[in-house]
Amino acid sequence: MTYCLAHLQHQDNPLLRQWACLCLSQLWNDLPEAKWRGIRENAPSQLSVLTKDRCPEVRAAMLHAMTTFIGIIDLTDEVARVEESIAWTLLDMANDGSPMVRREFLVFLSHFILRFESKFIVAAVEQLQEEKEYLLFPPEIDGVDPESQGIKEYVDVFRSVGVPPHGGGGIGLDRVVAWFLNLPSVHLASYYPRTPKRLLP
Numbered sequence: 001m002t003y004c005l006a007h008l009q010h011q012d013n014p015l016l017r018q019w020a021c022l023c024l025s026q027l028w029n030d031l032p033e034a035k036w037r038g039i040r041e042n043a044p045s046q047l048s049v050l051t052k053d054r055c056p057e058v059r060a061a062m063l064h065a066m067t068t069f070i071g072i073i074d075l076t077d078e079v080a081r082v083e084e085s086i087a088w089t090l091l092d093m094a095n096d097g098s099p100m101v102r103r104e105f106l107v108f109l110s111h112f113i114l115r116f117e118s119k120f121i122v123a124a125v126e127q128l129q130e131e132k133e134y135l136l137f138p139p140e141i142d143g144v145d146p147e148s149q150g151i152k153e154y155v156d157v158f159r160s161v162g163v164p165p166h167g168g169g170g171i172g173l174d175r176v177v178a179w180f181l182n183l184p185s186v187h188l189a190s191y192y193p194r195t196p197k198r199l200l201p
Contacts (some may be wrong), residue, residue, distance in 0.1 A: 001027055001038060003105050005046050014055035021047065021061035025068040035072050039082055044069065047091045056098035065112050066090060080116075099179075107177070118162035 004027070008022035021045065024043065028034035050062040070083045093105045113120050135155065145151070177189040 001034065001041060001043070005041060005043055008046055008050065009053045014053070014058050017050065017053065017058045018055070018061045022066045025061075025065040029068040030071050032074070035069060038069060039078070042090075044082060044086050048086070051089065051093060056096075057103050059093070059096065059098065060104045061088065063093065063101065065107050067104070067108040070108075070111055070115055081111070083115065103179075105137065105154070 001024065004020045004023045007016050009017045010020075024038070024047070028038055044066065047062050047065055050058055053059050053062070053171060066086055070086065072079045090105065093101060094109075096102050096105065174190040175186055177183075178186045181189065183189055
């Protein structure tokens with residue numbers, strides 16, 4: 001493991017960095033002892049440097065290594081802290097320019113959500129409660145009247161249909177559906193797309 005971590009710093013050879021990440025992912029895949037050694041050797045923070053790597057294959061391999069890293073069976077406070085810091089570090093990768101990297105990020109995110117499913121359920125319930133209270137008692141902020149044209153239509157739609165689900169990490173359900181169905185534009189999967197010629201639902 002030490003040699004693989006050392007090769008992550010090899011700036012002249014992106015293929016070596018990529019294979020070092022893949023090697024790490026295989027070393028600790030379903031092996032808690034190797035994951036604990038990774039924690040002791042500070043492997044997640046060394047891997048996180050590669051989030052800004054110029055080679056998309058290296059970034060995707062790093063995400064794969066992080067995905068296989070999470071999931072130590074004994075979920076202690078230390079493990080939870082390490083895994084949550086990994087997720088915070090990788091959150092910006094939802095906006096990566098490479099589809100391959102974004103796909104690996106979705107895989108990581110699905111593993112992370114399953115790992116902390118109860119926390120995500122609590123957060124979702126709290127969010128829905130806040131949205132319900134907002135719809136029942138809408139505030140007038142900055143002089144915007146919730147009954148004005150354009151705003152009223154959106155509020156009415158949300159009251160009758162509900163709020164569109166959100167995938168987390170800045171990836172809405174419409175983007176996931178567009179990617180899954182291989183649509184040319186995210187507008188085709190969006191509930192209420194805004195275009196230059198359409199402002200109302």
